[in-house]
Amino acid sequence: MDGYADLHLHTTYSDGVFTPEQLLKKVSEVGISAISITDHDSVDGYIQALKYLDKYNIQLIPGIELSCIENGKEIHLLGYNIDPDNKILKxxxxxxxxxxxxxxxxxxxxxxxxxxxxxxxxxxxxxxxxxxxxxxxxxxxxxxxxxxxxxxxxxxxxGDDKPAYVSKANFSIERGIKLINQSGGLAVLAHPARMIQPDTLYKLIKSGLDGIEIIHPTHDLATQKYYQSIASQYWLLETGGSDFHGNREYDEENLGKFIVPLSTVESIKIHSVR
Ligand SMILES: [Zn+2]
Ligand SMILES: [Zn+2]
Structure with missing residues (x-):
């Protein structure tokens, strides 16, 4: 499987169970050659992983999964090739x-x-x-x-509307897209099938969304095709990954199966501002 990338992975720096080093070891064992650690609202796992890249011979693309709110619901936005030292992001x-x-x-x-x-x-x-x-x-x-x-x-x-619920701070997905772009990265809508209505998707494309996550464990083939057609219509980047956390059902089986070619990594690098 040499020459493939998994662009959606979590570590202990968000809700994953493996440390960055353990994760690198695991992905190298299934033969993935490039990854992005996309922890929720944190780049700390990415920074830790930098130390072990030579040991496991893995290419690492800076990444993050931002929590945004749209119509009171949480939506996830992936940011690729961001500058983790960017002040606004920090x-x-x-x-x-x-x-x-x-x-x-x-x-x-x-x-x-x-x-x-x-x-x-x-x-x-x-x-x-x-x-x-x-x-x-x-x-x-x-x-x-x-x-x-x-x-x-x-x-x-x-749960939402249960007796101990407290609402989250409002951070719109438009602000999320802007933040990722200001940090030099590309804003990609994560697993849209799980979270988004078609109207919202078109609104986000107008707001400057750079890409859509096509390959994801929650997307069957028909769903992949549907989002692929939208992505090619609007010239958006198509990304994918396993969303591996290490503690979810099918996580272990999924690792190595939800992959994209290395040309996707090259596209990210070419199209991001940095
Ligand atoms: Zn997510
Ligand atoms: Zn995720």
Whole structure:
């Protein structure tokens, strides 16, 4: 499988279970030669991975998966070949982290009022290197025996409109596209089938979207073809990857199967500003 890339992977710096080095080892074992680590709202995993590229002989493209909000719903935007040292990007990521920290405090206050106290330090422990998200709180709740699993924690307490829900800070996908472009990178809509209505997609293309993720475990062949036709109609970049986290169903089988040719990596490099 030499000459292929997986452009959507997560590490312990967001919600993945493998460290950047462990991830590099895993992808090299399945024969992938180029990757992008696209942690949620963090470039720290990318920076860590740089140390091990020679050891595993992997080409690494700077990447990120930004959390954006559109009509109250979360939409994910991939950023490729961004400059991880860009000031505007760094400020946004710090603001994001601070916002998630405050939100977690508010959720814990609500849980306390519901007679389900959770210690903040336990949530921090679950988050590790990553910005705090609801699954980290759900893990803490499950460990404390309030719920039997993460899903139940969402259904009973943490899900949208449930009693301990606190809304996320509003960061529109247009702002996300602009931020990625300002950081020298290309903005690619992640797994559109999971998240987006056709109207919204056309709006984003008008706002300067650079590409669409075509290859993804949630896209069957018909879905791939559908988005491919839109991408070629509007001259958008077509990307793909496994969205590997290491702890999801079929993750291990998917690694090495959701790939794009190395020419996609070359296109990213040619078309990004840097
Ligand atoms: Zn995503
Ligand atoms: Zn992802």
């Amino acid at each position: 400020n946004h990521l710090q603001d994001f982290r601070n916002g998630r920290y405050k939100r977690a405090e508010q959720i814990l206050q609500k849980l306390k009022n519901l007679q389900r106290p959770v210690n903040f330090s336990l949530v921090l422990e679950k988050a590790g290197e990553a910005p705090i998200t609801r699954p980290h709180i759900a893990m803490a709740m499950t460990e404390l025996g309030y719920t039997s699993n993460l899903k139940e924690a969402f259904v009973l307490y943490l």
